[in-house]
Amino acid sequence: MPLNAPEDLSRIIETLYRCESGRILATLVGLLGDLDLAEEAMHEAFATALDRWPHDGIPEKPRPWLISAARFKAIDGIRRRTRFDGVEKDLALHLEAQMNEARINEASQEEEIEDDRLRLIFTCCHPALPPEGQIALTLREVCGLPTEEIARAFLVTPATLAQRIVRAKAVIRDKAIPYQVPLSQELSARLGAVLQVVYLVFNAGYSAVATGAELSREAIRLGRLLVDLLPEPEVMGLLGLMLLQESRRVARSSAEGELILLEQQDRLLWNRDQIAEGISLTANALASRRFGTYTLQAAIAAVHAEATSTASTDWRQITLLYDGLLRIHPSPVVELNRAVAVAMCEGPEQGLRLIDGLLAREELANYHLAHSARADLCRRLGRLSEARASYERALALAGQEPERRFLAGRLQELI
Amino acid sequence: MKYICLGYYEPAKHASMTADERNAMFDECFVYDDYLRANGHFVGGEALQPEETALTVYWKKGKVATTDGPYAETKEQLGGILMLEARDMNHAIQLMSQHPSLKYGTLFEIHPTFDMSGMIQESEQRRGKVAAR
Numbered sequence: 251m252p253l254n255a256p257e258d259l260s261r262i263i264e265t266l267y268r269c270e271s272g273r274i275l276a277t278l279v280g281l282l283g284d285l286d287l288a289e290e291a292m293h294e295a296f297a298t299a300l301d302r303w304p305h306d307g308i309p310e311k312p313r314p315w316l317i318s319a320a321r322f323k324a325i326d327g328i329r330r331r332t333r334f335d336g337v338e339k340d341l342a343l344h345l346e347a348q349m350n351e352a353r354i355n356e357a358s359q360e361e362e363i364e365d366d367r368l369r370l371i372f373t374c375c376h377p378a379l380p381p382e383g384q385i386a387l388t389l390r391e392v393c394g395l396p397t398e399e400i401a402r403a404f405l406v407t408p409a410t411l412a413q414r415i416v417r418a419k420a421v422i423r424d425k426a427i428p429y430q431v432p433l434s435q436e437l438s439a440r441l442g443a444v445l446q447v448v449y450l451v452f453n454a455g456y457s458a459v460a461t462g463a464e465l466s467r468e469a470i471r472l473g474r475l476l477v478d479l480l481p482e483p484e485v486m487g488l489l490g491l492m493l494l495q496e497s498r499r500v501a502r503s504s505a506e507g508e509l510i511l512l513e514q515q516d517r518l519l520w521n522r523d524q525i526a527e528g529i530s531l532t533a534n535a536l537a538s539r540r541f542g543t544y545t546l547q548a549a550i551a552a553v554h555a556e557a558t559s560t561a562s563t564d565w566r567q568i569t570l571l572y573d574g575l576l577r578i579h580p581s582p583v584v585e586l587n588r589a590v591a592v593a594m595c596e597g598p599e600q601g602l603r604l605i606d607g608l609l610a611r612e613e614l615a616n617y618h619l620a621h622s623a624r625a626d627l628c629r630r631l632g633r634l635s636e637a638r639a640s641y642e643r644a645l646a647l648a649g650q651e652p653e654r655r656f657l658a659g660r661l662q663e664l665i
Numbered sequence: 666m667k668y669i670c671l672g673y674y675e676p677a678k679h680a681s682m683t684a685d686e687r688n689a690m691f692d693e694c695f696v697y698d699d700y701l702r703a704n705g706h707f708v709g710g711e712a713l714q715p716e717e718t719a720l721t722v723y724w725k726k727g728k729v730a731t732t733d734g735p736y737a738e739t740k741e742q743l744g745g746i747l748m749l750e751a752r753d754m755n756h757a758i759q760l761m762s763q764h765p766s767l768k769y770g771t772l773f774e775i776h777p778t779f780d781m782s783g784m785i786q787e788s789e790q791r792r793g794k795v796a797a798r
Contacts, residue, residue, distance in 0.1 A: 286759050330700060396753035412754040
């Protein structure tokens, strides 16, 4: 193989790192059973590549080469740790005996590597870890984001985030959580946690404008990876839901960062490619008849995406989808959303009756969106003083600045 | 990214060790330093002489003042600093958590460094303007 110029080579290695480090890390975690050790070994292997490839040329199969180099580094690492703590002596011996070339070759086969990645995702999202630990660990180990970047996105200090990761890793170690995808009977329960983490990452990026786009992209990337690895209906439903919501990112706020509601959005700004992909994923998930809450939410987003305006939206179908959602996952917030859909197809009086019933149950008494939805319906019915009172209540409860500005604006219009 | 690791220890505890124990500790620590160096993680570092050799300089009533010893007095004293090259805070923790001196009672504060190059550049521009006047 011809020798490449050094700058070409470092670019090639950089690209290789970007595209392959997730898979290589997952394989190494599988082989070594230890996240820290796997991470260190992988980075040392890449450093070795930078050192050696300029002389030796790029190996024909870079990934197995890197995995194999990392294995040797890991054995060195374990030996070193053994010297310090007097533990893990057996592991080094065991690894040397077990990790022959055949195992490495086997491990570098595409299918096995994809399994490794799935195992790593399930480990990072293990229900024994606190939710914030699951998120931090997934973003760092599966997506490869540095601690400082994750901390910035979640508005915590790097030290706080680093501690979450350290604690999560300690739980994995102490409880000896195995690197595996759960067996089929417990899969759906455990898959729920994985999907929840991905959706939490997406939502963290949904409201925040600047750092958010990055996180939402990362969540969609994870969603795609999961669909490839585990094409279950709910996995497709979640990816569909994220794509459909993401398709409106540009239309959702003005250049000044002001919130724009669905009915006022310029629908020409919606991303048609993301909508088409989201709809097709959702349709596949629905067709399986084994779908859950993400798929139903995606279906609702799809109905909105297909409409050219609020008026021409199929609100009756949206109401039916909310009925379905309430059956699988009853929640006052879903009831509130259903009430808004009912108001759109049966008139504001019907919607208001449902919302007042909900507010009387007090579960949503401190939820600003319940009051702003009520205010909007009162406004449409010409009950202006009631509308004002509800907007004021909503404003007092709203936390985020764009929402507060939006509500204040609405209130201003009524005076 | 660079991290400065401040290692604190209890001098009394070290004084109570036998010569063999102390040698064992130093050997282990130097082996680990070599490992960090070999892998590009060791940017620099020095051990410090005992606290009584330190001096604190500060500004008081428009004049420079000094006192003997370090600024803050604690039971532990700063025994050395290590400048570490790590990918992120968690990597820095990973590297320092393997430091052999931990088991001899040392504790490390890990501080991410602040990249001042932008501030330095701005300052140079300000100073350039002043000189050009």
